Amino acid sequence: MSSAVVKVSNLSFSYDGQLVLEDVSLEVEKRDFLAIIGPNGGGKSTLLKLMMGILIPSEGEIYLFGKPPHENGTIIGYVPQETAHNLDFPITVLDVVLMGLLHKRNRLRRYDDRLIKKAMDSLERVKMENFATRRIAELSGGQRQRVLIARALCSEPDILMLDEPTASIDFIGQREIFELLEELNREKTIIVVSHDMSMVMGYAKHAVYVHKTAVMHNIDSHTRYQIKHQLQDHEGHYCGAEFWADLGRKIECTKECKHA
Numbered sequence: 001m002s003s004a005v006v007k008v009s010n011l012s013f014s015y016d017g018q019l020v021l022e023d024v025s026l027e028v029e030k031r032d033f034l035a036i037i038g039p040n041g042g043g044k045s046t047l048l049k050l051m052m053g054i055l056i057p058s059e060g061e062i063y064l065f066g067k068p069p070h071e072n073g074t075i076i077g078y079v080p081q082e083t084a085h086n087l088d089f090p091i092t093v094l095d096v097v098l099m100g101l102l103h104k105r106n107r108l109r110r111y112d113d114r115l116i117k118k119a120m121d122s123l124e125r126v127k128m129e130n131f132a133t134r135r136i137a138e139l140s141g142g143q144r145q146r147v148l149i150a151r152a153l154c155s156e157p158d159i160l161m162l163d164e165p166t167a168s169i170d171f172i173g174q175r176e177i178f179e180l181l182e183e184l185n186r187e188k189t190i191i192v193v194s195h196d197m198s199m200v201m202g203y204a205k206h207a208v209y210v211h212k213t214a215v216m217h218n219i220d221s222h223t224r225y226q227i228k229h230q231l232q233d234h235e236g237h238y239c240g241a242e243f244w245a246d247l248g249r250k251i252e253c254t255k256e257c258k259h260a
């Protein structure tokens with residue numbers, strides 16, 4: 001019997017008759033670190049939403065821990081794509097993290113001390129505990145992303161799913177987020193949609209290339225070690241275009257290197 005925590009079998013999905021994913025099958029093992037990569041509009045976010053049970057497959061099946069996603073409740077922690085405008089109102093970092101515990105409030109819809117401690121513990125895990133009373137809008141993109149990860153961690157999920165957590169964050173901020181994910185990966189399965197091939201190749205254990213269909217690739221520990229070493233240098237940039245060319249696929253490099 002398969003030990004996969006996520007099992008996708010012959011999945012297809014259409015929006016209003018427009019086929020976006022076709023016959024996708026993949027398995028994710030416990031404590032895997034899977035990156036979902038591929039071109040714009042290829043179906044990455046759609047695949048993530050299907051895994052979370054936000055969308056229902058047109059054909060095929062998805063199981064998380066042997067059950068359909070919508071029956072799994074808090075085992076998934078979701079970090080949505082961060083857009084500056086959805087945090088541009090006057091609430092504190094702690095308020096944002098407490099949103100991850102909305103369903104646990106008492107009968108008066110208040111957070112008791114136990115929940116506040118839980119939220120503070122989550123902030124500590126992402127090294128943002130000293131920012132608890134700051135307004136979320138005052139933080140940098142990287143700091144905000146850490147807060148959103150803390151919010152997802154509150155419910156102690158087994159799987160953390162993140163949609164483009166490093167979009168619009170500078171290089172050092174990106175590396176710090178992936179280092180945090182690597183640390184969380186000691187306990188949790190990580191599934192992340194990312195465009196950043198340097199980070200994916202340095203930290204993920206598998207990458208699934210999604211362009212209507214899906215092809216899984218292993219990223220061996222030696223490759224990860226080498227690329228992570230290059231990323232320690234601020235200028236370090238592993239060119240994904242080169243990697244995909246070796247595999248016979250075309251991907252555009254977003255940085256200014258010889259492939260751009």
Ligand SMILES: Nc1ncnc2c1ncn2[C@@H]1O[C@H](COP(=O)(O)OP(=O)(O)OP(=O)(O)O)[C@@H](O)[C@H]1O
Nearest residue numbers: 015016020038039040041042043044045046047193
């Ligand atoms: N709610 C929706 N209704 C109709 N079509 C949609 C919807 N969401 C996405 N699509 C379409 O489905 C396709 C796949 O979109 P999806 O967001 O999954 O791609 P993606 O790989 O995540 O893209 P990106 O890298 O640009 O975020 C695209 O053609 C998109 O326009």
